[in-house]
Amino acid sequence: MNPDQNAVASGSGIVVQAGRDVYLGGGPERKAGPPGVALADALVSGAEAYEVHPALTVGSTPTEELTAYVRRTFDDRLAGIAASARDGACRMAVLVGGSSSGKTRACWESLHSFGAGWRLWHPLDGEQLVEGLKAGIAPRTVVWLNELQRFLVREEEPRWRAAAIALRGLVAAPVEGVLILATIWDEHDRWQALTGPPPPGGPDHYAQARELLRRADVIPVAATLDAGERARAEEAAQSDARWAVALVEDRPIPFLAGARYLVDRYTTGSPAARAVLEAAADARRMGMPTVLSLAFLEQAARDYLDDADHDRLPPGVGWVRHVIETDVRVGGFGVPGPLRPSGSGYRLADYLENHLGRRRVAVQPRDSLWSATVDVVPDTAVLSTLAEAAMRRGRFGPATRLSARALDLGDLGSARMLVTLLENAGEHAEALSIAERAGLDRAVERLRRKIDDGDTGFDLSLWWVEAEEGTRENGEELVWDDTLDAFSARLDDAGDDLAAAERIAVEAAAAGYLWPFFHLAVGREEVGDVLGAERLWRQSIAAGNVFRVLNLAELRGDAERTWRFAITADGLPADGL
Known part of the structure; x- marks a missing residue:
C-alpha cells in the first residue's frame, strides 16, 4: 500500500483494516453484520428494485419482463473489470452518460457473471453508505451506487464528504473481491462538478470525490447505438417487438426506457399536471432532495397554474393532491407515471427531470x-x-x-x-x-x-469580490474550450435568426456555458433592440448568472434599485428583500 493509500485507509483515523473486512472509525467490535443481500436473491427480486428502468409494453409482452439485452461496445470493458473483482481485486467502475442511456441496465446485466457466495449492497444515500461501511464490507460484495451524485455531489457538507472519504478507504484497502458499480449523468452540475478542476483561490468542495474518481474506471455510455450495436438490436427485434418499435426512433434506448411516453405525458397533460411537474422539476434543479413531500408540492406548485386555469378546476378540491393521485402518478405502457411514489413523498422520473431541467434552464x-x-x-x-x-x-x-x-x-x-x-x-x-x-x-x-x-x-465592490472567485469573470467562462467553440460556430450559422440563436444559447446554458447569452444580448444592445437585450439578460440571470443583474439594471436605467434588491420572478425590479 502506497503512502497515500495509508493516509486514507488508516492515517485519517476514518478507515481501518481488520482482518478481511473494512471498518470506519474503529475495529471489529462495531461490526453489525455485512451489509447487503445474497446476490442470487437480489437477481430474483428483479431489476426494478435496483432502479433499472422498466421498458415500454408493446402487444402482449409482460410489463415486468425486461427487453432482450443488446450487448454494447463498452460491455467488454465492464466485463473485464468484473472479472478482475471476481479474481480478488477491489475495483470501481463508473458509467457516465445521459439519462436513460442504458447505464444501470448494463450494470444489472454484469451481475449475472458473479457466482454463488457474492453479495449485493444497495445503499440509498451517503449516510446509509457510511453506516454500512461501519458495519464492515465482506469480501465478494458488489456495492451498487446508482446515481452517484446522490452520494457525492454535495460534498461541501460533512455527511457527503464522509461518503467520498469512506469510498476512498474501501478502494485503497486490500479487501478481497469487491466491485463498486456506479452510474452518473454527464451533466455539468454532476459529473463535471465532481471531476473538474477546483476554482483558483476558492474552496475545493470536491477534493475527496475527485481523488476517488481518479482511481475509478470511467466508462462513457452513449444514448445512441453504433453500427455493431444496431445490428445486434435488429437481431433482437426478431423476437422482441419492443426493439422493433424502438429502432424506428433516433435514440432507441431512451425510447425503450419510456422517454417518449414521459415527455408526451408532460406536453399533452392538463395545465394542472404540467404545473405540478414543472414545480417538481424546478425544485430538483434548485437543489431539493430527490423525494419531494406532498406538503412541499402542494405549496410549491401554486404559482405554476395561472388564475384562468385554476378557475376551471373542480371547486373544493385540493388540486395538487388530486392531480397527483389521478394523473401524474399513474403510469401506462409498462412505465410508471411521471411523478412516482417514493418513500414518504414523490420522485420525478429521472428522464423527465433531465428533459425539463434542460428545457427550463433559463426560466x-x-x-x-x-x-x-x-x-x-x-x-x-x-x-x-x-x-x-x-x-x-x-x-x-x-x-x-x-x-x-x-x-x-x-x-x-x-x-x-x-x-x-x-x-x-x-x-x-x-x-x-x-x-x-x-x-x-x-x-x-x-x-x-x-x-x-x-x-x-450602494457598495458595488460587494459584487466584484464575488466575481473574482473561480474560473469565471462576471459569471462567464474564461477558458474557451472545444464545446464552447462549437456553440459559437452554431451561433454564427444562425445569423439573424434570433429565435434559433436563443435556442442555441439555452442549450449551451444547459451544458454549463453562459457566454452565448452575453454575446447575443450585447449584439441586441448594439443594434438598439432594448427589449431583445433585456429578454436575453433575464434568461442569463435565470440560468444562474447573477452578475447580469448589473447589465439589466444599466439597460433599464434603474441601476441602484435593481442592484440592491435584484429582480422578481418575472424579471422586473424588486421593491425590497
Whole structure:
C-alpha cells in the first residue's frame, strides 16, 4: 500500500483494516453484520428494485419482463473489470452518460457473471453508505451506487464528504473481491462538478470525490447505438417487438426506457399536471432532495397554474393532491407515471427531470417554490443550497429568507450570504447584528465603519469580490474550450435568426456555458433592440448568472434599485428583500 493509500485507509483515523473486512472509525467490535443481500436473491427480486428502468409494453409482452439485452461496445470493458473483482481485486467502475442511456441496465446485466457466495449492497444515500461501511464490507460484495451524485455531489457538507472519504478507504484497502458499480449523468452540475478542476483561490468542495474518481474506471455510455450495436438490436427485434418499435426512433434506448411516453405525458397533460411537474422539476434543479413531500408540492406548485386555469378546476378540491393521485402518478405502457411514489413523498422520473431541467434552464422558478422551501424544508444544508441557487438567479428576497431560516435553525454558515445580501440592500444595522453573532470579523469591521460614517450608498465592490472567485469573470467562462467553440460556430450559422440563436444559447446554458447569452444580448444592445437585450439578460440571470443583474439594471436605467434588491420572478425590479 502506497503512502497515500495509508493516509486514507488508516492515517485519517476514518478507515481501518481488520482482518478481511473494512471498518470506519474503529475495529471489529462495531461490526453489525455485512451489509447487503445474497446476490442470487437480489437477481430474483428483479431489476426494478435496483432502479433499472422498466421498458415500454408493446402487444402482449409482460410489463415486468425486461427487453432482450443488446450487448454494447463498452460491455467488454465492464466485463473485464468484473472479472478482475471476481479474481480478488477491489475495483470501481463508473458509467457516465445521459439519462436513460442504458447505464444501470448494463450494470444489472454484469451481475449475472458473479457466482454463488457474492453479495449485493444497495445503499440509498451517503449516510446509509457510511453506516454500512461501519458495519464492515465482506469480501465478494458488489456495492451498487446508482446515481452517484446522490452520494457525492454535495460534498461541501460533512455527511457527503464522509461518503467520498469512506469510498476512498474501501478502494485503497486490500479487501478481497469487491466491485463498486456506479452510474452518473454527464451533466455539468454532476459529473463535471465532481471531476473538474477546483476554482483558483476558492474552496475545493470536491477534493475527496475527485481523488476517488481518479482511481475509478470511467466508462462513457452513449444514448445512441453504433453500427455493431444496431445490428445486434435488429437481431433482437426478431423476437422482441419492443426493439422493433424502438429502432424506428433516433435514440432507441431512451425510447425503450419510456422517454417518449414521459415527455408526451408532460406536453399533452392538463395545465394542472404540467404545473405540478414543472414545480417538481424546478425544485430538483434548485437543489431539493430527490423525494419531494406532498406538503412541499402542494405549496410549491401554486404559482405554476395561472388564475384562468385554476378557475376551471373542480371547486373544493385540493388540486395538487388530486392531480397527483389521478394523473401524474399513474403510469401506462409498462412505465410508471411521471411523478412516482417514493418513500414518504414523490420522485420525478429521472428522464423527465433531465428533459425539463434542460428545457427550463433559463426560466425563473416561481415565488411559490421559494416560499414552500422556507415553510416546509427543515434541513439547513438544503436551505443553504437553495439560498445560493436563488441568489445566483437574482432572487435576493427568497435568498435572504432562505438564509435567515437556515440561520434560525442553527446553521451559522448561512450567515455569510445573509450578511452580504442585507449589506447590499443597505440594511447595515441588521447585517452587523448577524455578522457579530456569526463571528464574521471582516464584515463586522466593514459594517461598523459604514454605520459610523453614515454611509448608506450602494457598495458595488460587494459584487466584484464575488466575481473574482473561480474560473469565471462576471459569471462567464474564461477558458474557451472545444464545446464552447462549437456553440459559437452554431451561433454564427444562425445569423439573424434570433429565435434559433436563443435556442442555441439555452442549450449551451444547459451544458454549463453562459457566454452565448452575453454575446447575443450585447449584439441586441448594439443594434438598439432594448427589449431583445433585456429578454436575453433575464434568461442569463435565470440560468444562474447573477452578475447580469448589473447589465439589466444599466439597460433599464434603474441601476441602484435593481442592484440592491435584484429582480422578481418575472424579471422586473424588486421593491425590497
